[in-house]
Amino acid sequence: MHLALLYLSWSLLANAAVKAASMPNKIYGVNLGSWLVLESWMLPQEWLNMGGQSCSPCSACIADEFSFAKAFPNTVDGIFKNHWETWFTESDVDTLKGYGINTVRIPLGYWIIEQLVDRQIEFYPRGGLEQLIRGLQQLQAAGIVAILDHHALPGVQTPNQMFTGHCTTDVEFYTEPNYLRALTWAGVMTALSHIHPAFTSVFAIEAVNEPIMDAAGTPGYGTYQKNFVTVVRAVEAALGVKVQGLDNPQATANASQAILNLSSSQNNTRFNNDVTAALRNTASTLVQIASQDSTQFDLERSGRGQAPLVTNFMDVNWQNDNPPNPSAAAWGPQAYDNHLYYVFGGVAAADPNDYMISICNLNRVQADAALGDSPLWFGEWGLPTQFDATDAFLQQWADAQKLAYSKGAGWIFWNFKVEHSTLAGNLSREWSYIDGVKLGYLTEDPSTVHNASVCAPFVNEN
Template sequence: MFRKISLVCLALIASPAIGELPATYKYGTNLGGWLLSEPWMKPVEWAAIGGEYCPADSASCAASEWGLARKLGQKAANEAFLKHWQSWFNQDHVNQLKALKLDHVRIPLGFWIVEELVEAPAELYAQGGWMELKRGLRQLRDAGFHVTLDMHAMPGVSTSNQQFAGNVTSDVQFYKDHNYQRALTWGAVLASMSHLDPDFSSVVAIQCLNEPLTDANLTPGLEQYYSDFVTVTRVVEYAIGVECEADLRESIHRLSRSKNGMVALRAAIPLIVTYAGKAKVVVDPKILDSLKRSSASPSPVVTAPVPVETTIITATSRSSVSAAGIPTEGDSECRSPRINPTNSHQKCSISRVSRACLATMAMPKRWQWKGNGNSMVNHTLGPAAYDDHLYFAYGGVAEPNIKSYISTMCTIPHYQAAKKLGEEPYGHGEFSIAVNFNATHDDLRAWGDAQRFMYNQEHYWTFWTFRLGQVLEPNLTQSYTETWSYLGAVEAGVWPRDPSQYYNPSICAPFINPTSNSSKADLPGPQLNQTKQH
């Protein structure tokens, strides 16, 4: 059975805060290890599906997604990873995170989730992840979470010798036109599905790159990639008819000057049709025609998007479609997932429902501390956001003791520096409470308090990560799960069940106000023990 629905209602109503992340995007965690495996996080589970763990030289064994797929072969890899995807993150985990009052998640992805981008036989990765992404997004949407899709593992590998890159290698090839183009095509598919596929209706941002090389001299073309990512995202949204605080016609002009953007968009058009089909959505020819004209003309041709309609198959097995509140002809209500995915409805006619532009997200300029760092700030068009990462456990930030950790964190100037550059909204999309010294539980509570105190002044924070698996070395199990796993830290009593609360709300007082005599600010001290949560 086919029912006509308007694309305007198929996507989303704008968030109350147009031009930035939703105000309710505040406390979150990463879904690390799910659709992009990092064997260090779950060596026992990794070994169970055929993987290997060789921490001294991860490139020498099946210690990455590429390495394991190459070892198993395509069919066996598909089967092994499907079992992993279904067990590593499921409805039980959604329920646990919801009970802990979190409001968003960041989902690290590898480019191979859009399987057509994989260049076999040189590249080999498990297939089938897209439908698992849809399943997880559907569960998160129904629970009321906001979602950032994180382009974590890039075509050609963007960071050397890292499991999160998908292939552990020193041969970094991402920073070249061909792989920039593949990444932009990937981004165009994610952007279009965030508006066309009801399962994606809780997506509020797409991050275009995770942790580029810190030496800007080794990343030629990166700032142009940031610009092109914004351009391609907005061209897609303009073609669909998304409302935005910015004039999206400017994206068409920008595209006409972007070689990589035009190549990427041409490659994305058939993929948009393919992936819309996975959602049982038929894309209106007017949208495709708009995209084709935008990517084919060497000079800008800007015409206003016309109201379009499309069709969706509403078979009984697609209960998620009706659960998403997608209105059909004659319906008088449109669900507004970006305002409140669980219970918010707004009376609307098809002609007056609007959708919000996605936030284009990148890491801040300070991440590339060698050379002249790259930033997205001069290339934004519409809402943007900046995602910083900071880990003390690897050394080089503070002395290995709790007092140095706290004093350094409470006076760290990164947010102020980002604001001066205009990199807002700004937050920390990765951090943990791991340390490089023997810490007591009181130490960890104090360390978590200091980070929450500072990061709560920013727009958001997103802990790394939501869970860990079994660890091979028994003596490491406790310290790993208590400091790298959100669920593990809460269970251990070193992180509060309510993320807005502190064990010691005055943790930074001695450093913000050195004359303070508050007993609550002792590091660590009796006050922490008295306020311990169970």
């Protein structure tokens, strides 16, 4: 869309009432990976063209956003602006709409809220929030709803992963200062989702993407889960959204002041020091965002009449070693996320028959529900395998996974697209939803499969 027309459409929308999106009855979605959190393995040639490098481990060279911004401080913003504007476009939105996609999961880094970044020791491109606003406007116009996924956390939540924005073994997310920054991020995103007109397509916020799987390595994570939900609900109550047990209709027309007022309430036993600090930080950050030319919006809004957002966590079965159950944090609508990739091993033997036996007898939806982690959606999955898969198998593999994941709240494919280049090779064959449809592995209607009986020979097999 031409920028002038986009601004006009935003202006018209800004004068309309903000109304939060609703969770679909069944989620048929894709991830917008490598857009606002770039993972260079999915666009290896573009990354080299940008000035990046390729190495293993990824911490050994310029292979992530952190190292890139540190190496090119004077040009990083312009280079990433070009990437953001070309990797996810109006054309992609039209394609996804044509394929019946109703949901996108948008991986985001904490640095999209630039006020949270310590520029003395942390290095990331600026301008991402402006791009998120643009993309959400386009999605809203297409009738596609969104999950804001906190994919890359302050301090890094998982070692040696591009998806954290900083490939490093120095994992410091699970500390008090970084928990607080993440809570502030959640408060800001919650407020924007209720009062910024571009965020009307948002129905859920995910707290943490793929924390360390061993709960012994994530101290304080259970408390963070409860604080996350409390911050979301407190911001909503301050904005006039009806929150059970926290009746605090917005008493001032200014959203930032309303949040600040609630943070100062002396009679609310739900608020510990971290929650109170996060609410105050949220209030001040909103003022700054609202006053910037590229992200400005009207703070004189409320969330009255809107439904609360869905808070979202990786399910309890994501971790081992006595993990905290996120269901204990639930307050209002909450959903759970599970990711399943066979290509990395540990799920089934590396052959087609074992893959099909495993997926056709998958019981994760039932197992999670028994622990209170329901509804469950599968927020990441794909078609890659540990063996050379035939076209015929990939079609079966797609059908079987869709049938298994649809037993829950639905599924979100990783990724919406992957680079086409000599360097990328055949990556897009198994990692790109758009190419999967074009190649015939995935049906054009996401609610259907090629063969509804694809699992019949494998059900109840060992």
